[in-house]
Amino acid sequence: MKKIQLGQSSLQVTPICLGTMTFGEQVDEPTSHAILSRSLERGVDFIDTAEMYAVPTRKETYGATETIIGNWFAANPGARQKITLATKVAGPVRATPWVREGAGMTADDIVASCNASLKRLKTDVIDLYQIHWPERHVPAFGALYYDPAKETSQTPIHEQLEALGGLVKAGKVREIGLSNETPYGVHEFVRLAEQHGLPRVASVQNVYNLVSRGLENGLDETMHRLGVSLLAYSPLAFGLLTGKYDQGGIEGPEAPKGARISSYESVRKQRWGRPDALKAARRYNQLARDNGLTPVQLALAFCYTKWQVASTIIGVTTVAQLDEDLDVWGTTLSPEVLAEIDQIRWEIRDPAT
Numbered sequence: 001m002k003k004i005q006l007g008q009s010s011l012q013v014t015p016i017c018l019g020t021m022t023f024g025e026q027v028d029e030p031t032s033h034a035i036l037s038r039s040l041e042r043g044v045d046f047i048d049t050a051e052m053y054a055v056p057t058r059k060e061t062y063g064a065t066e067t068i069i070g071n072w073f074a075a076n077p078g079a080r081q082k083i084t085l086a087t088k089v090a091g092p093v094r095a096t097p098w099v100r101e102g103a104g105m106t107a108d109d110i111v112a113s114c115n116a117s118l119k120r121l122k123t124d125v126i127d128l129y130q131i132h133w134p135e136r137h138v139p140a141f142g143a144l145y146y147d148p149a150k151e152t153s154q155t156p157i158h159e160q161l162e163a164l165g166g167l168v169k170a171g172k173v174r175e176i177g178l179s180n181e182t183p184y185g186v187h188e189f190v191r192l193a194e195q196h197g198l199p200r201v202a203s204v205q206n207v208y209n210l211v212s213r214g215l216e217n218g219l220d221e222t223m224h225r226l227g228v229s230l231l232a233y234s235p236l237a238f239g240l241l242t243g244k245y246d247q248g249g250i251e252g253p254e255a256p257k258g259a260r261i262s263s264y265e266s267v268r269k270q271r272w273g274r275p276d277a278l279k280a281a282r283r284y285n286q287l288a289r290d291n292g293l294t295p296v297q298l299a300l301a302f303c304y305t306k307w308q309v310a311s312t313i314i315g316v317t318t319v320a321q322l323d324e325d326l327d328v329w330g331t332t333l334s335p336e337v338l339a340e341i342d343q344i345r346w347e348i349r350d351p352a353t
Contacts, residue, residue, distance in 0.1 A: 001043055001329065004310055007229045009175040009202035011127060013084050015304065016329065017046040017231060018322075019315040024064030025054035026317050033072045038319050040082060042326050048205070048231070048313055050088035050132055051117050052099055059098040063120050070122035084127045086231075088179060088205075089113040091133035092152070104154035105135040107163035114167050129167065130177035130205060135160060140180040142271030142352070157188050158196065165198040177231070179205035183222040190226045201228055207353075208232035208309065210241055210299055211280045212271070213345060214353035220308045229310035232303050236314075237352055238272040240281035241299035243288075250278060276351035283344050291337050296324060301331040302341065 003012040018039045023032040036047070053065035066087065073080045089110050090099045100109055114129060136153035139146050167173040178189060181204045193200045204223060208215050208230065215230070223230055236242055244256050250273060271277060288298035303312040316322045333341075 004229075006128070006175065006177075006310060007202035008200060008227045011084060011175050011202060013046040013311055014044050015309075015311050016044050016326065017048050017086070017311045017313045018044055019233065019313040020047060020049045020065050020069065021053045021055040022315055022317050023049075023054060023068045024061050025056070029068050029071065031318070032068045033075065034319055035316060035322055036069070036072045036079075037076070038322055040079065042323075044326065045082050046084045046086070046311060048086040049121075050090070051113050051120075052088075052090045052096065052132065057096055057099075062096075062098050063116070066117055066120035070120050073122050080123055085121065085123065086128035086130060086177070087117050087121065087126055088130040088132035089117075091131060091135055091180075103152055105131075105160070106155050107159050107166075110160065110163040111167065114172055118172060125172060125174060127174045128177050128202065129164065129173040129175075130179050130203070131160065133180040134178075134182070134185055136185075138180070138182050138185070142274075144353075146182075157185075158192050161189065161192055161196070161198040168199050175199070175202045177201055177203040177205065179231075181206065181219075183219050186219070186222050186226060186228055190228065203229040203231050203310065205231040205233055205313070207234050208303060208306075209235050209237045209352075210284045210302055210341065210345075211237050211277050212350050212352040214350050215308065223308075230308050231311050231313055232309045233313045234272075234315075235303040235312050236296065236299050237277065237281060240272060240278055240352075241284060241295055243285045243295035245278060246282050246285055246295075271352040274351055276348070280344070280348045280351045283348070284341070287337070287340055287344065291334075293331075297328050297331055298333070298337075300325060300328040301333050304329060305332060 001014045004015055005012055049065050049069055051063060054061040092103050092105050093099060133140055135155050137150045164176045176199045178185060178201050186204060189201045206215055248256060284298060285295035288295045303309050314325045316325060
């Protein structure tokens with residue numbers, strides 16, 4: 001895979017990134033290490049994690065994923081130097097007091113979280129440090145509308161940038177990024193960085209897949225014109241676009257055993273658990289089969305080949321799943337299939353946005 005530049009930054013990354021939020025919850029440490037090693041063996045040297053992982057987040061597994069990755073670095077001398085490592089500082093508390101006390105995300109919070117991540121990851125520098133979700137109120141994680149009455153922001157974007165800039169200056173962070181952001185947020189971070197000589201965001205990590213294409217309603221233009229790259233997460237829509245739920249659904253005795261969306265009530269209450277999202281996914285999955293593809297091949301090839309996407313974040317629970325996802329690289333979709341995808345979207349829009 002040819003490396004791509006993230007935004008206007010110094011980072012050159014693979015167009016596929018290994019997401020790790022299953023490590024420490026669904027995936028034990030030995031299997032996690034095997035997945036990490038296989039990923040590097042196959043040329044994917046871009047890893048994304050977060051301080052709040054594993055997911056679903058809970059006190060007992062807070063920080064577990066970073067710890068597992070740090071242990072892999074320690075057990076594999078030289079691996080850290082081959083990896084572009086991305087992690088995230090959690091936004092304001094979302095019923096997770098074990099992450100931090102209070103409702104905000106101050107400059108001190110950012111610095112403290114970075115230092116804790118560095119320790120767990122057993123490294124002295126994070127290549128891409130991202131804000132996991134905005135400090136201000138935004139419609140995210142399936143919420144549809146911005147509501148000014150819910151605004152609780154305590155730390156201006158300028159102050160957040162200054163804290164991140166301090167980490168860059170101290171050599172603890174190379175580049176910075178955002179996640180679950182809006183067009184306004186991207187514009188403000190770039191504007192303030194250029195105005196005050198602070199680090200410029202390299203990327204935004206947002207959901208993007210066949211049943212959640214809201215990014216194409218304006219955020220893609222913002223990022224293109226400002227030179228900010230997209231890291232697309234959940235390309236398989238939490239498993240909806242694998243076909244595993246086409247017969248038994250996501251709940252009940254016929255649902256697949258051990259699957260994330262079937263196992264965790266909190267996940268089912270979010271966008272992936274909407275009946276319309278599963279209905280839409282079944283349409284796309286059948287389109288794949290009708291054209292000689294697996295649902296996974298259609299969904300990943302869609303993300304792998306879209307101009308909006310710099311790197312697609314894949315999350316797996318086994319080495320076999322990793323190989324399946326990587327084997328899709330190079331698959332192209334015909335103009336006819338792409339037209340059918342757009343026709344389905346015209347009919348059902350974006351039920352998991």
